[in-house]
Amino acid sequence: MIDLLNEEINKFLLSYPNIADEKLNEIQKKYSSSITDNLDKGHVTTNICMIAASNLKQNPKDIATALVEWLKKTKKFEKVESAGPGFVNITLQRSDFVSIINNINQKSQKFGESDYGNNKSVQIEFVSANPTGPLHVGHGRGAAYGDAIGRILSSSGYKVEKEYYINDAGRQIDILTASVFARIYEDDFNGFFPKSAYKGTYVSEIALAFKDKNNYKLDVDKSLIENLPGDEEKEIDELILRIKNNYEKWADIKAFALDEVLNGIKTDLKSFNVTYDKWYSESSLGDIGDNESKIKKAIDSLIKTKLAYKDNGAIWLDTSRSGDDKNRVLIRDDGRATYFASDVAYHKDKIDRGFDKLINVWGADHHGYIKRIEASIEGLGFDKEKLDVQLVQFANLFKDGKKVKMSTRSGDFYSLADLINEIGTDAARFYYLSKQADQHLDFDLNLAKADSKENIFYYIQYAHARICSLIEKYNKNYGSMPKDATAIISSSYINCDKLIHEMSKYPHIVLRAAIALQPHLIIYYLKDFAQSFHSFYNDNKVLTESKENTDSIVYCLNAAKIIIANGLKLLGIEPIEKM
């Protein structure tokens, strides 16, 4: 519909006297035509006259008058008028306007898709929580967000691959292993448990499962826990060291614990309707001591470019030349690689895999980390624009007006699984996505369960369910779905016009959401659209109209149902048919 207008505008520009090619280009690039926000401005509108006026130093209203004359002569539009400071508003011919619902009904689930992405490949890495315990509600937001932008991008013509990076190589995993170890021998150790070990009940469960699986009483040397340092961090580190060196089952416990926790995470994500194409393990990057490992090779190539250098016994990366506050350590003076070194190798590997674009979804507390990872990408000779880091702010959960705490180590937390149990996957995803990701979110559990308009989730679902119910009744009366909307095209029934106009905006909303990586735009659109529907539903009786009118309305409402369903599916939410 907009194309129809732009085509004529371009012809108009070419016919316009005294425009240099350069100016013409500039104007064509800058102006925009769009769907009006409101029917009393017609169907589509353009700001071309204002843009042209500033470029040509002419009065916008004069240009508008000329354009209006031109457009009228084409006879392709129902009505053309200039308005305000120089907008030109167009009312489409009836059949052009109504054609949107034919389009929706025909394309059905595919309506809203585009080839904007040109089949470029995008990799989205998200959640990637340390596998040291179950996912908590803080992780839920990144999960919902990463998954939703994955869906939105693939519907916009990108080839999307979703990946989870498993941090299975660091100190946190050692602490998990030591925690499980300590629970296994809690009785032998007379109730001893390290102060900063993971205290969640899942640790005890893993310990129990490990004992069951091994099916025999494992001996342990009690001196392992004697005379440990008092400081809680030193205590756990010393314990880890002793177990590693003196206890043969260390690796078994570690592998077992990791496996258990990871399976839990996978199960939780699955029930949260989040799927991954790949689970990438940090340990697969290999050991820094191994010349053939990915991590060693990545660091070596940085050393070759002289961006990485040795100082004070450690290997540093010059990240400050790319705007970081200070340089960062890659290899510690004792020869161990830092987390950063793994991450450098990981990002090199991602780029080597040939993606056109990488999107990292990170918690907002990692924003200080962006500069240094960009620096490493540049240092390796890649374009840092390939990487797009999307920050997700924490979500504060409120229950009965009180803030719900979350912390993995203390074991006192509200898990993602708890949340799903309490309000369901769909409502949870919906509220996580209801605000721009990089802003703080207050998530009110009571609201998510409320049965009033305040609960936007149900407000939207209710619109869908109402349409489903109407269609069901229609089918019972008339047998099959109507094939067109003759009463609407002929203008004998015009009460659906606002709905149709709103529906025509949908593809633009999806595109905007894809470009800006902002799923919340879809939520706000759906809310407004549901509002329009409920209003229509209240003012109009559908099934008691004449057969011709009813046919047209149902045809139109079926399109409305498709819009809501498609929008929700982009968010990973199933539309509800009966409430």
Place this chain on the structure above:
RNA sequence: GCGCCUGUAGCUCAGCUGGAUAGAGCAACUGCCUUCUAAGCAGUGGGUCAGGAGUUCGAAUCUCUUCAGGCGCGCCA
């Protein structure tokens, strides 16, 4: 101190690459169920878009600055 984010109605927030009288929900007040789902609809009141300066036909939106709040600045991950 440096960096990032935020400041829009009493509250929670929308507001597209600058565009036509700044929007919604909640809260307050008023109406609408013998008829397709009242988890609904219609209406009223409520704003120096934190303050100031600039850019321009036009600024909540862009630039600078002041104020206020949040977060991040380990040879942790």
